Amino acid sequence: MALRISHLSVDSHDAHAQSHWWSEVLGWSEDPEDPNLPGHEECMIFSPDGRRRLLFIEVPDAKAVKNRLHLDLVPTDRSREEEVERLLDLGATQLADHRRPDGTGWITLADPEGNELCVLTSELDRPDPYAHLVR
Template identity: 55%
Template sequence: MTSYISHTTIDCTNAYELSEWWKPVLGYVDIDGDPNLPGHEECMVRDPQTGHQLLFIEVPDAKSVKNRVHLDLRPRERTRDEEVEWLLGYGATQVADHRGIHGPGSGWVVLADPEGNEFCILRSDAEVAAADH
């Protein structure tokens, strides 16, 4: 017998603020009938296309080391570089730049959200398809 992933949990100090930050990044929305509000210690959002859910939960511990698990994001509408620039303007910070690591057009950029949780920006599906031709 196997298990399935119910949702992905992100520990944080302010569940509402971080869930609100991530919603426009991912295009996620609040759960129907369960809106997230300031002061909520747990805030769940979901992808209206896939149903994947992220739970932001407040914990007393501050982040102190690199994440062992992180999100790898592929832009839906922009290129990798356009997405990186948008995210930096939106409040993400750049942790590492691995663009071109495997030749021209390859690689990814490691960013962090306002609480320091790392995530990677990969090339879009269109960029990957164009490189395969």
């Protein structure tokens, strides 16, 4: 049996605000035929090719502990440091710095609702070790 992931769901206090923040971060967009509006309890965004999706779902619970799942992001058109600065300007918070002297490593941030994400070394600074998996 084969399965594929339809989308990743993220619990949110404000699904609309989170969908817009992450759209800005990733360069993704909402479905123009089903736009995300303030007050919507579910807001989905799509990658430019429409194949990857993030769904933000409003929940009443506050985030209490570290996420069990988070996104690791790789900058494609700028350095890791430039990307981190952009995300901080968008409202992210820096949680930890795991950069190494050789330029590898990552920086851990949190989105406006406290969900962790990591920014890895830029594609400009290293080859993609998983490029052989892309079809």
